[in-house]
Amino acid sequence: xxxxxxxxxxxxxxxxxxxxxxxxxxxxxxxxxxxxxxxxxxxxxxxxxxxxxxxxxxxxxxxxxxxxxxxxxxxxxxxxxxxxxxxxxxxxxxxxxxxxxxxxxxxxxxxxxxxxxxxxxxxxxxxxxxxxxxxxxxxxxxxxxxxxxxxxxx
Amino acid sequence: xxxxxxxxxxxxxxxxxxxxxxxxxxxxxxxxxxxxxxxxxxxxxxxxxxxxxxxxxxxxxxxxxxxxxxxxxxxxxxxxxxxxxxxxxxxxxxxxxxxxxxxxxxxxxxxxxxxxxxxxxxxxxxxxxxxxxxxxxxxxxxxxxxxxxxxxxxxxxxxxxxxxxxxxxxxxxxxxxxxxxxxxxxxxxxxxxxxxxxxxxxxxxxxxxxxxxxxxxxxxxxxxxxxxxxxxxxxxxxxxxxxxxxxxxxxxxxxxxxxxxxxxxxxxxxxxxxxxxxxxxxxxxxxxxxxxxxxxxxxxxxxxxxxxxxxxxxxxxxxxxxxxxxxxxxxxxxxxxxxxxxxxxxxxxxxxxxxxxxxxxxxxxxxxxxxxxxxxxxxxxxxxxxxxxxxxxxxxxxxxxxxxxxxxxxxxxxxxxxxxxxxxxxxxxxxxxxxxxxxxxxxxxxxxxxxxxxxxxxxxxxxxxxxxxxxxxxxxxxxxxxxxxxxxxxxxxxxxxxxxxxxxxxxxxxxxxxxxxxxxxxxxxxxxxxxxxxxxxxxxxxxxxxxxxxxxxxxxxxxxxxxxxxxxxxxxxxxxxxxxxxxxxxxxxxxxxxxxxxxxxxxxxxxxxxxxxxxxxxxxxxxxxxxxxxxxxxxxxxxxxxxxxxxxxx
Numbered sequence: 054x055x056x057x058x059x060x061x062x063x064x065x066x067x068x069x070x071x072x073x074x075x076x077x078x079x080x081x082x083x084x085x086x087x088x089x090x091x092x093x094x095x096x097x098x099x100x101x102x103x104x105x106x107x108x109x110x111x112x113x114x115x116x117x118x119x120x121x122x123x124x125x126x127x128x129x130x131x132x133x134x135x136x137x138x139x140x141x142x143x144x145x146x147x148x149x150x151x152x153x154x155x156x157x158x159x160x161x162x163x164x165x166x167x168x169x170x171x172x173x174x175x176x177x178x179x180x181x182x183x184x185x186x187x188x189x190x191x192x193x194x195x196x197x198x199x200x201x202x203x204x205x206x207x
Numbered sequence: 208x209x210x211x212x213x214x215x216x217x218x219x220x221x222x223x224x225x226x227x228x229x230x231x232x233x234x235x236x237x238x239x240x241x242x243x244x245x246x247x248x249x250x251x252x253x254x255x256x257x258x259x260x261x262x263x264x265x266x267x268x269x270x271x272x273x274x275x276x277x278x279x280x281x282x283x284x285x286x287x288x289x290x291x292x293x294x295x296x297x298x299x300x301x302x303x304x305x306x307x308x309x310x311x312x313x314x315x316x317x318x319x320x321x322x323x324x325x326x327x328x329x330x331x332x333x334x335x336x337x338x339x340x341x342x343x344x345x346x347x348x349x350x351x352x353x354x355x356x357x358x359x360x361x362x363x364x365x366x367x368x369x370x371x372x373x374x375x376x377x378x379x380x381x382x383x384x385x386x387x388x389x390x391x392x393x394x395x396x397x398x399x400x401x402x403x404x405x406x407x408x409x410x411x412x413x414x415x416x417x418x419x420x421x422x423x424x425x426x427x428x429x430x431x432x433x434x435x436x437x438x439x440x441x442x443x444x445x446x447x448x449x450x451x452x453x454x455x456x457x458x459x460x461x462x463x464x465x466x467x468x469x470x471x472x473x474x475x476x477x478x479x480x481x482x483x484x485x486x487x488x489x490x491x492x493x494x495x496x497x498x499x500x501x502x503x504x505x506x507x508x509x510x511x512x513x514x515x516x517x518x519x520x521x522x523x524x525x526x527x528x529x530x531x532x533x534x535x536x537x538x539x540x541x542x543x544x545x546x547x548x549x550x551x552x553x554x555x556x557x558x559x560x561x562x563x564x565x566x567x568x569x570x571x572x573x574x575x576x577x578x579x580x581x582x583x584x585x586x587x588x589x590x591x592x593x594x595x596x597x598x599x600x601x602x603x604x605x606x607x608x609x610x611x612x613x614x615x616x617x618x619x620x621x622x623x624x625x626x627x628x629x630x631x632x633x634x635x636x637x638x639x640x641x642x643x644x645x646x647x648x649x650x651x652x653x654x655x656x657x658x659x660x661x662x663x664x665x666x667x668x669x670x671x672x673x674x675x676x677x678x679x680x681x682x683x684x685x686x687x688x689x690x691x692x693x694x695x696x697x698x699x700x701x702x703x704x705x706x707x708x709x710x711x712x713x714x715x716x717x718x719x720x721x722x723x724x725x726x727x728x729x730x731x732x733x734x735x736x737x738x739x740x741x742x743x744x745x746x747x748x749x750x751x752x753x754x755x756x757x758x759x760x761x762x763x764x765x766x767x768x769x770x771x772x773x774x775x776x777x778x779x780x781x782x783x784x785x786x787x788x789x790x791x792x793x794x795x796x797x798x799x800x801x802x803x804x805x806x807x808x809x810x811x812x813x814x815x816x817x818x819x820x821x822x823x824x825x826x827x828x829x830x831x832x833x834x835x836x837x838x839x840x841x842x843x844x845x846x847x848x849x850x851x852x853x854x855x856x857x
Contacts (some may be wrong), residue, residue, distance in 0.1 A: 071548040074530055078489065099760040112706070113530035113551040115489055131451035132646065132682045135696045148847065169533065169700075170488060173264040174453030174614070175681075176609030178413040185262045193852055 057083055064119045068099045077110055083168050085121040122157045122164035124202050126182040131170030134177040140176050141192040143167070151202070213286045214243045214250070216383040218508060225386055226395045226508075227516070244387035245377070246305065248347070251313075252285040252330075255303040257375050259292030260454075260493055261462045261615075265299035267317040274302075277326055288400040291462020293375030294613040295362060295609075298340060301375065304329045310348045313340040332798060361631045362613045367594065367602050370578055371618045375487040379497050385465040391510060393584035394469050398476050400520040403433055406477035410580065414600035419445060419536075419573035420648065422599070422666040422679045429477045431560040432568040440480040441569040443545070444471055444577055446487035446494075447529040447536050450649030451700065453680035455604040455616050460487070460494040463578075464501035470577030472510065472522060473584060473618035478570050480519045486541050489528040489728070498526060507725035533650075533704035537761045538571040539563075540706065551708045552761035575604055596622025599665035602807060605634045609682035609716040612642065621662040625655050642687040644777070648677025650697040650704075651766030653773030654690070673773050675766055689795035691779045691785050695723035697770045705763065712764030715755040719771060722748050726785045729798040745786055749775060759825075799845055800856040808853035815845035815854070 061079045065072040067165050071097070087110055095102040110116040128143055149154050150163050155165040171178055176188035180198075187198055224237045233241070242248045256272055258267045271289060278285050293301045298315035302325065305311040312334055314325050321338065329336040334354050341357035342350065357363045369373070378383040384416075385391065397406060399702040411426025419791065432440055446465070448456040460467055475483045487495055502524055504509045513521050527545055534540045534552040542564045563569025579601060583591045595601050599621035607627065607796050608614050614636035619628065629635070629645060635698035644654040655662060655675035662668050671678050684693065702716040725737075752768035752775075759765045784790050791799040804824075809831040816824040816832060823839045826832030834845070846854045 071545060073547040074544065074815075075528070078530065109547075109549055112531050115531035118300050118813055130700075132649070132680070132693075132696070133452055134694065135451075136609055136682065136684060137689045140696075144847075169531075170451040170454060171260070171264070171490070172262050172457055173296070174452065174454075174606070175261065175299070176264060177608075179264070188264065 054094070058094050064096070070099060070101065073099060073101070073109065074113075077106075078118060081116060084116040086119055102177070117155070117166075119155075119157050119164070119165075120161070123161050123206070124163050124182050126165050127168050127171070128154070128161060128165065129171040129177065129179050129181075130167050131172075131174060131177065133174035134170075134179065137177045138190075138192070139178040142180065142190055142195060145192045145195045146199075149195055154202050162206070163199070189202075210820075213246075213288070214240075216244055216387075218243055221383060221386050222508065226391055227397055228392075228790065229299060239290060241387040244383055246286075246384075247345075249286070249305055249307050251304040252283070252307065253303075254285055254287045254326075255290045255375065256287070257291065257299060257301040258289040258316075260491075261292060261399060261458075262299045262301065263493070265296075265316075266318050267300040270300045270302065270317055271318040274326070277323055280330050283330070288378050289372075289380075290375045290377065290432045291379045292458045292616065294371055294458070294618075295340075295613070295617040297613055298615075300591040302342070303375070303837055306330075306332075308349055309583060310345050310350045310573075311343045312351060313343070314338045317338045331641055331655070339579070346527055346817055361634065362615070362617070363364045364629060364686060365619060365623070365632050366617050367616055367620050369582055369594075369602055370459070370604060371462075371616070373466065374458075377463070379462055379464055380500050380504075382501070382508060383464055385463070386731070388583060389464055389737070391469055391508075393581050394472050394476075394510070396514055397584055398515060398520050403477055403479050403651055404430075406473065406524040407433060409588050410477065413583045413591040415576065415579055415583065415591065416599060416666065418575035418579070418603065420651070420675060422590060424678070425572065425576055428560055428570055428572075429474065431558075432570045433477050433657050435561055435568040437568050439482065439565075439567050441564040442475045442478055442480050443538075443541060443564065443569060444483065444485045444537065444574060445541060445571055446485055446491070446574045447541065448530075448574070448678055449488060449531075449533045449536055450651075450678050450680050452608055452646075452648055452682045453606055455606050457488075458492050458496050458579055458616050459574055459604070460491070464494075464497045465505070465802070466575055466581060468501055468505055468510075470580035471524060472574060473580045474570065474577055475522050478568075480570075481523065483522065483524045483525050483563075484545060485524060486527045486529055486535070487799070493606065495526065497527065502526070513845075524595045529812050532706070534706045534761070534763050535702075537763055540761065541571065545634060549706070551706045552763075554760060560846060575679075579850050594664060595620045596665050598622075598667045600729070602681060603664065603676075605664075605679045605681055607681050607683070609646075610636055610685040610688065611683040612637050619664070621665040622668075624661050626660045626662055628664065628681065630662070633683065636683065636685050640687065643684045643686050643688060644690065646682040646693065646768075646770075647844050648675045648682070649680045650700050651675050651763070651769055652677045652680075653769045654777055656777045664742055673769070674778060675769055686764045687793055687795075689791050689793040690774050690781050691723065691727060691791070692793075692795045694770045695720065695727060698723055698767075700764070703718070706843055708845060709758075709760040709764060711755045711758040712760070715759075716764075716767050718744075718746065719755075719768070722751075726782070727791070727796040727798060729753070729789070741786070745782070794856060800843075802834055802839060802854050802856055803835060804832050804834055805853045805855055808851050810848070810851055814848050814850065818844050820831060820844070 121169045156168045178190050179188040257270050302314045302317040342354045344356050407426050407430045415425045416422040458822050471483050488643050532550045535544045537552045539553040540550040559569040602618050644656045698720040702720050705712045707713045725741045752771045755768045811829040821838045823835045
């Protein structure tokens with residue numbers, strides 16, 4: 054893992070502070086989250102205290118500090134989705150998976166992320182599971198969707 | 208594949224005959240050739256599929272796959288091209304078919320299953336009527352009989368498609384097709400003929416105002432930045448569109464990335480910078496990919512880099528991905544974010560045009576503003592001034608969504624009446640429901656209701672109604688939507704996204720959210736304290752909104768109370784209903800509802816009865832249960848535990 058982090062760091066030879074966010078983004082793209090060792094390494098590279106990097110990373114919604122689940126669920130929280138019933142979808146999903154947004158289930162199967170607007174308002178409410186979209190959802194559809202991924206995995 | 212059948216184009220040919228040719232009309236032979244590049248005339252059948260984000264989510268990817276398979280099986284040679292979005296989201300996946308010599312026809316909702324039906328019909332010269340949207344009028348091609356023209360469709364008839372000119376028509380990943388459609392010529396002409404000041408003057412004369420919502424004259428902003436003495440200046444293109452319900456900028460980048468690049472290049476020249484940033488939302492993966500490709504192509508064509516076409520102008524463009532913070536749409540917060548800091552706004556002045564990124568003069572412009580620039584130089588500032596209203600020139604991109612029939616992105620002249628936007632372009636409210644309000648401008652915007660629906664859509668007119676234009680999102684609400692719940696949603700969004708730097712925004716928005724939570728909460732007991740708190744909160748809501756508006760540091764905080772003020776102005780009765788009658792007539796606010804059991808669905812599993820904190824559910828095992836209305840507090844626990852959806856709400 055350290056090797057991969059150093060490969061990413063090598064892409065930013067200047068190592069200035071303005072590279073910090075792109076570096077963290079690359080690390081997250083690579084590993085799916087920001088692990089403690091990688092943050093420490095980034096801190097050493099651009100000469101910044103780890104605490105400050107965490108301060109920055111927790112400010113932005115994008116960064117995660119837990120690994121993603123095998124199925125990463127993104128829930129659209131746009132206005133259009135809201136008026137068509139996204140709130141019910143969120144509560145149903147959180148109830149089914151027993152986690153709240155930003156977390157990962159204990160078995161590492163699912164993780165949930167809320168996003169502002171996916172820009173598919175005509176299909177609202179919708180969720181994205183990895184690369185698949187499930188659109189025009191009703192609260193009752195969630196169980197079936199979650200089950201279908203669990204079954205597909207067995 | 209597409210490239211085999213589409214006409215090959217030489218880079219040198221385009222550069223020498225088109226880009227460097229400064230006469231108004233191109234020679235006939237060049238024009239004739241470009242017609243083929245643009246697909247105005249075609250040698251092989253052309254099939255265009257809209258593969259913007261909305262198309263892909265609707266299943267355009269499968270459609271493309273199916274088309275290729277269909278053609279392969281039947282050994283038909285055709286040019287299959289993925290274009291950007293056509294702007295008509297609710298009709299996605301949109302497929303256009305053009306046979307040689309015949310006018311182009313648009314088909315709606317062409318999913319993979321329906322595709323063979325469409326192509327079978329077209330290749331037998333019969334247009335499948337129930338899937339056709341319309342044909343595109345053309346003077347040189349043979350028109351189809353009995354097929355309506357797309358401009359007969361109200362969604363298209365009221366639009367001015369200037370910014371959207373290339374949407375759905377050209378391949379966004381092809382710089383050749385963009386140049387053939389007149390692109391990059393204005394830029395080359397500008398850097399070879401005008402000085403920096405002249406460019407600023409032309410843009411100021413055109414009356415173009417910032418489309419991010421502020422409405423400041425773009426030319427003026429550029430002039431300020433240009434007049435400050437500095438060894439380096441910066442241009443930032445704001446593509447961090449994070450408004451829920453607004454995605455016009457993303458669609459612009461996905462459908463016509465070169466138009467944005469050309470706008471950035473001209474703006475960079477005017478400001479006198481050699482470094483431009485595009486700050487784009489990280490979620491926009493497709494848009495980022497297309498933008499990267501477009502930058503690479505522009506570099507290949509020598510439109511980016513050192514001493515462009517001998518003009519002495521150097522420019523480089525860097526893409527910076529936003530890390531997902533709504534506040535970074537504010538220009539000073541965005542600058543902090545690019546510098547690698549938390550995206551917190553800075554106090555103004557000094558304005559970024561004087562001291563911005565790394566302390567240098569910086570111009571921040573929105574995607575839509577910059578996309579307007581090339582056509583100002585193509586057609587002249589007077590042409591631009593002639594469109595729109597007296598106080599706002601040009602056109603505006605809008606996103607129609609929510610409870611409306613036609614959903615999608617439209618472009619209309621400034622000053623178009625909101626009623627026309629909803630009932631003509633939008634096609635009205637589906638399901639014979641009653642129109643309640645339209646929410647304009649996302650979380651910083653406000654509501655327009657039946658009473659003032661005839662207001663013209665421009666900066667000043669909307670502001671006089673207490674609505675901030677924002678980035679162009681329009682969410683239409685019908686009678687089934689609760690205004691209180693919608694405002695609560697915005698407050699929840701804003702208080703989560705507040706960066707926390709200044710107290711009015713950090714604490715104030717939180718308090719406002721609490722007021723809304725109190726109004727929509729079903730009080731467990733009616734005694735004194737909670738009721739008093741509730742009333743106190745409501746009474747102070749208006750003054751709290753005023754304080755936040757006046758004292759917040761940045762635009763996010765200053766505009767945060769807008770939905771509150773706007774809803775108090777037009778929907779006071781709905782507030783009263785929630786506060787005094789404890790009712791939500793739209794049936795949205797969960798805790799103000801009463802629950803009932805559907806005797807047909809209830810299996811008598813007894814899952815709900817033991818969970819009810821008020822013991823309001825009675826019945827015997829394996830027989831339908833019953834909720835005692837007087838005892839029910841509407842907590843909703845039974846609703847959540849029921850596995851048979853037997854519990855419903857009234």
